[in-house]
Amino acid sequence: MTTDLVPDVDFVQLLFTDVAGRLKTLEVPTARWAEVRDSGWTLDGSVLLGYGDPEHSDLRLVPDPSTYVRRPWDTVSGRTVGMVFCDVVDTAGRPFAADPRAVLRKAVEASEARGQRPVFGVEAEFYLLRPGAPGTAGEPADGAGYWDLSVDEEADEVCRDIAEALARMGFTVDGHHHEVCAGQRELVFRHGDALTTADRLLLLKHTARVMARRRGLSAVFMPKPLAHLYGNALHVHVSLAGTEAPSKALFHDGDDTDGMSALFRSSLAGVLDHAPALTALGNPTVNSYKRLVPASGTPVHRSWARHNRSTAFKVVGDNAVPGSLRLEMRSPDPAANPHLLFAGVLAAFADGQDRDLKLSEACEEPADQLDPAALATRGILPLPTDLPSALRALDEDGTVREALGTLTTGAFVRNSTADWAAWHRVVTAWEIERYADSV
Known part of the structure; x- marks a missing residue:
């Protein structure tokens, strides 16, 4: 998926992984996709680290549109959902040191x-x-x-x-x-x-x-x-x-x-x-x-x-x-x-x-x-x-x-x-x- 396309789904799950390797997500309506794609979403670093740390409390999710997929199953009510992996950056826009995808x-x-x-x-x-x-x-x-x-x-x-x-x-x-x-x-x-x-x-x-x-x-x-x-x-x-x-x-x-x-x-x-x-x-x-x-x-x-x-x-x-x-x-x-x-x-x-x-x-x-x-x-x-x-x-x-x-x-x-x-x-x-x- 290129960055100028709008997903043909009702919602998009922004995926990332914590240090333990568990998938985490924020779900947004597709109407918000362009804004989130361009600006990201604020994230508390404790979600990745597994504990609170004031020094890393203000991070940002940045979607990687190249990873987008449409989920091939609908919700029980018939809604469609897309999924996209995100990178995590710090307040200066640098890769967050404990983002497992950034480490790899x-x-x-x-x-x-x-x-x-x-x-x-x-x-x-x-x-x-x-x-x-x-x-x-x-x-x-x-x-x-x-x-x-x-x-x-x-x-x-x-x-x-x-x-x-x-x-x-x-x-x-x-x-x-x-x-x-x-x-x-x-x-x-x-x-x-x-x-x-x-x-x-x-x-x-x-x-x-x-x-x-x-x-x-x-x-x-x-x-x-x-x-x-x-x-x-x-x-x-x-x-x-x-x-x-x-x-x-x-x-x-x-x-x-x-x-x-x-x-x-x-x-x-x-x-x-x-x-x-x-x-x-x-x-x-x-x-x-x-x-x-x-x-x-x-x-x-x-x-x-x-x-x-x-x-x-x-x-x-x-x-x-x-x-x-x-x-x-x-x-x-x-x-x-x-x-x-x-x-x-x-x-x-x-x-x-x-x-x-x-x-x-x-x-x-x-x-x-x-x-x-x-x-x-x-x-x-x-x-x-x-x-x-x-x-x-x-x-x-x-x-x-x-x-x-x-x-x-x-x-x-x-x-x-x-x-x-x-x-x-x-x-x-x-x-x-x-x-x-x-x-």
Whole structure:
């Protein structure tokens, strides 16, 4: 959409994201669109930061008309709604330091200054659940398994609704399939530039929730919604292409056994070096660490592989197709703020390149099945196993902290620490059952 057009809808939702990665919005009548597009809208910085801060209380939303989409579903009363992502600026008109989209845009610009254009893709897992007992996330909407063709198509219809809605918003939907556990699904859309992919992941989550609710189900992206089943992963795929035309696949080297260029190896070494801090960004909630446990189908060590699917960092792609070679990060979960996670990854790439870090040997067997001596011999360290450990790693990582900025990092750590403190004030049903009559 160009800036001189008026949206053909009744209302426009101005979208932005807070530090935690939650979509926020202000909705305006279309009659106000031109004024808001040109002048923006005043915003209290606490909405982004998660806490009041007089120094950042007077910000402004500025719509990015290039991101406009018409929402492909109407309201219950038949009204039409458009959606547009906004940038957040301060009183001087500069990008707000804790606007996640601004943080990622800055990281992309730094990468492009190196002649490297980031390409990101995501695979987000989620559960489709029916209403369950009070205090639970619900019950799986089907009993199917990994890639199963189910005869009960109710949950399939929700995925079709999601795919069609996303396609009408301009996504290229590659496909959807059943994941390992009952009720668990995955929908994949086409990779793209970093900012577009991060924005679209948030739209995917919102659209999935709306489409599921319209059929009486819930689309649940929390990392570990059901104690007895696998958690939800967010697999992040990333590669670097040259900025000059014709663009070159910078991660590929046809003479290398694994097809990996020296740039890819140093970039991956940077990610392994900064993996603890990246874990805080990729696994930002108390619930995230109910998923990141050994023998749970989830990687818990700082290792990489070319063929081992249980590793945290996997090199994927066909050596015969240079542009397909990429890094797949398998430890993050859908609670992550993709803008901040992507920015952290690009900072780790750059640090690995600048220090010419040497990549360790691949680990082609499950690392959590190796004994401590074997792990030590290979130099394989664990990822953080709880939120406080991950937050300490983020706070102590100068490279990632600089990429996010002091204000963003401080807000992120502050909010996640508050969640951890709140969790420790909760008395769970498990504790009551275990201790009420026995101590």
